[in-house]
Amino acid sequence: MTRSVYVTGIDRGDGRQVVELGVMELLTRQVDRVGVFRPLVHDGPDRLFELLRARYRLTQDPATVYGMDYREASTLQAEQGTDELVSTLVDRFHLVARDYDVVLVLGTDFAATQLPDELALNARLANEFAASVLPVVGGRGESAEAVRxxxxxxxxxxxxxxxxxxxxxxxxxDPKDRAEIAERLDSRLPVPCYVLPDEPALSAPTVAQITHALGGKVLLGDDSGLARDALGFVFGGAMLPNFLAALTPGCLVVTPGDRADLVIGSLAAHSAGTPPIAGILLTLDEKPTDEVLTLAARLAPGTPVVSVAGNSFPTAEALFALEGKLNAATPRKAETALGLFERHVDTADLLKRVSAPSSDRLTPMMFEHQLLEQARSDRRRVVLPEGTEERVLHAAEVLLRRGVCDLTLLGPVDQIRKKAADLGIDISATQIIDPQTSPLRDPFAEKYAELRAHKGVTVELAYDVVADVNYFGTLMVEEGLADGMVSGAVHSTAATIRPAFEIIKTKPESRIVSSVFFMCLADKVLVYGDCAVNPDPDAEQLCDIAISSAATAEQFGVEPRIAMLSYSTGTSGSGADVDKVREATGLVRARRGDLRIEGPIQYDAAVEPSVAATKLPESEVAGQASVLIFPDLNTGNNTYKAVQRSAGAIAVGPVLQGLRKPVNDLSRGALVQDIVNTVAITAIQSQTPDQKAARQ
Known part of the structure; x- marks a missing residue:
């Protein structure tokens, strides 16, 4: 029977979209097929469903999501009674439930619905759907006792x-009441009670939402700037020195359009990061001169300047009535909401209570969820040497909002802060270090000179070397000031991993450093090694790659069944290349008799059960291999790219293995999500017992 979770409330204004999003995130970690059903809907776009559909790549037909609109429901209830209304909605719910393993039901919103006893209607629908209920109570503006x-x-x-x-x-x-409310309710209720504090960034409208609501015209700014949250409003009227003192981080400056001094002064303060603002809203339909706009664009590229027709008073009234909404156009709010939910909800216990069926499939989204959850479970610090790179800053924002790990950014401090301010990214919780001026530069130079003395490296030479961000970051990892490093968005692979070879070096049991890609197919994750580091490994090195890849797979929840790939299966072929793979297979069996391994074996026999049944019918690996070891870099690199492009697989990696401490390389074409995944992987790699011991 389909399992369903019914998220409901008791009144409007409870901000339950945070909970609905959090529950959807929770369910999609566990189950491949999750449906959505909203019994009653208002006219107009359903912003939350559009967010769910975009974020979780839902293929559900939107027409099946909704039972009926509120007017139709009110009429049906008035003319034919509540039983007929409920019966109709139950029928429409089951049209969804039959196609999905779990259904998330979005209860009514208590907002001008004209339905009598709306709470009782939600309760009855939940019972008729055989759904478990997750009620949400809003506490904004309420005393702690009233909330309890x-x-x-x-x-x-x-x-x-x-x-x-x-x-x-x-x-x-109220954040100051959260702990007390949680403690008191925990002792008074027979079920868990999760208490979430008010988060201003969630209710703050974005500059884009303000522009749309007020019919404004964008004079300056890009999409990133328009996506900034307006965390407050500062109205311009004072002289510039007094006005600047009133600016607050994330505020929207509202000023008549003829106050060029306030426009330029605000943007100059933003450029200096004291403080970063959301943007500027110009009233009275007055626009600065072209010269002022040109200077403004140079001072703070991307920062929005918007013009509206009204004067300051009606504009202020409209602004204070606006509230930010979660929707597909506000992905940063979604990350904030999920971070809030995951920090204050025992997600493991809640998922256990839901009793959602575990899927045998492991989809790319489920794998990505697992990465973030596993990294979050034992929070580590990862250093990112490319602190001025836009993609890295966006990834840092996601990682911080989701509470995945702590971060250190390397580079010129003022430059990083200015870049983050221009992008509207809050990095206040991030450590920023400039290797050029850091007090760590001297001891790092001494350490590096000691490690490379056999190569003639002096302290003076080392002093210059360690100012390089990749060397500095690697030394932070070596010295225990960070648990891992991720670089390569703008640096070459050699520039990223050479310092690791020189400073961190390999584990005692590893002969070489190698790599794997996690290939996320539609219904499973395969591990490919080595596709990025070793051009032509010999049998001993192939053995090492196979054992390391199996350990990496196991660490990330992939049961290792190793296929040593060749152009021949079993004893059907011969030649130097096949013999190398056969010898490597024997070495793995001798060193690690507990590992399931087959080789030499062709790719189709390794992954396709019908082919395996013909070629190797007695094998416990053939047809179900999860770790595929390629005989050389040429084969591995081309295969992973062919599968990625032709089969639509998501390739996560390369993930380096064999180093004493984790350092990972990014593709220079890496997307923000690629960086997020790689940082999470790096954090997880540092969670092994040997890494924990080294950290202590």
Missing amino acids: AETRNAYRAYDGLGCDVLAMVVNRV
């Missing part, structure tokens, strides 16, 4: 109506 009383009453209401209440969620409470 309302939450207890909400639990009693849904429980008294026969609902299977999974847990209670209290949202938008």
Whole structure:
């Protein structure tokens, strides 16, 4: 039977979209096929469903998502009664449930619905859907005692109506009251109660949303600038020195369009990072001169300057009435919401309570979810040497908002802060170090000179070398100031990994450094090695690559079944290349008799059961291999790229293995999500027992 979770509330304004998004994230970690059903919907676009569809790549037909609109429901209930309304909605729910393993049900929103006893209707629908209920109580502007009383009453209401209440969620409470409310409710309710503090960035409208709502015209700014959250409003009227003192981080400056001094002064402050602002809103339909706009664009590239027709008072009224919304156009808000949910909800316990069926399939999205969750479970610090690179800063924002790991950015401090301000990215929780001026430069130079003394490296020469961001970052890892390093978005592979070869070096049991790619296919994840480092490994090196790749696979939840690939399967062929693979297979069996391995074997016999049944019917690996070891770099690199492009697979990597401490290389074409995944992988690599011991 399909498992369903019904997220509902007791009144409007509870911000439950955070919970709905968080539950969807939770379900998609566990289950491949998750459906969405909203029994009743208002006219107009459903922003939350559009966000879910974009973020989780839902293929569900939007027409099946909705039961009916509120007007139709009100009419049906008035003319034919509640039983007929419920019966119709149940029928439409089951049209979705039959096609999915789990359904997330989005309850009514208590907003001008004209439905009597809306709470009771949600409870009855949940019961008829055989769905467990997750009620959300809003706490904004309420005292701690009022929130506790309302939450207890909400639990009693849904429980008294026969609902299977999974847990209670209290949202938008005053941060200073969160711990007390959580403690008091935990002792008063028979189910867990998760308490989420109010997060200003979630209710703050973006500059783009403000522009749309006020009918504004964008004079300057790019998409990244328009996506910034307006965390407050500062209205310009004072003289410039007093006005600058009133600016706050993330504020939107509102000023008449003829105040060029305030426009330039605000942007100059933003450029200096004191403080970074969201943008500027010009009133009275007055626009600065072209000369002023040109200077503004040079001072703060990308920062939005928007003009509106109204004067300051009606503009202020409209601004204070706006509230930010989660939707497909605000992915940064989604990351903030998920980070908030994951910090304050025991997701493992909640998922256990949901009892969602585990999928035998491992989709790319499920694998990515697992990476972030595993990294978050034992938080580490990763150093990113390319601190001024835009993609790295965007990835850092995602990692910080989701609480995946702690970060250190390397590069000129002022330059990094200015770049982040221009992108509207908050990096206040990030450590920033400039290798050129850091006090660590001297001890790092001494350390490097000591390590490379056999190559004639002096302290004076080392002083120049360690100012390079990749050498500096590698030394941070070696000295335990960071747990891993990720670079390569703008540096070559050699520039990224050469310092690791010189400073960190290989594990005692590893003869070489090698790499794997996680190839995320539609329904499973395969591990390919080595596709990036060793051009023509001999049998001993192939053996080492296979053993290291099996260990990497196991660390990331892929059960290792090793296929040593060749152009021949079993004993059907001969030649130097086949013999090398056969010898490597024998070496693996001698060193690690516990590993399941087959070789030499062709790719089709390794992964396709029907071919394996003909060529190697007795093999426990053939047809179900998960770790595929290529005989040389030429074969491996071309194969992974062919599968990536032709089969639409997501390639995560290369992930370096064999080093004493984790350092990983990015492709120079890496996307933001690629960087996020690689940083998570690096953090996970540092969670092994030997890495923990080295850290201590």
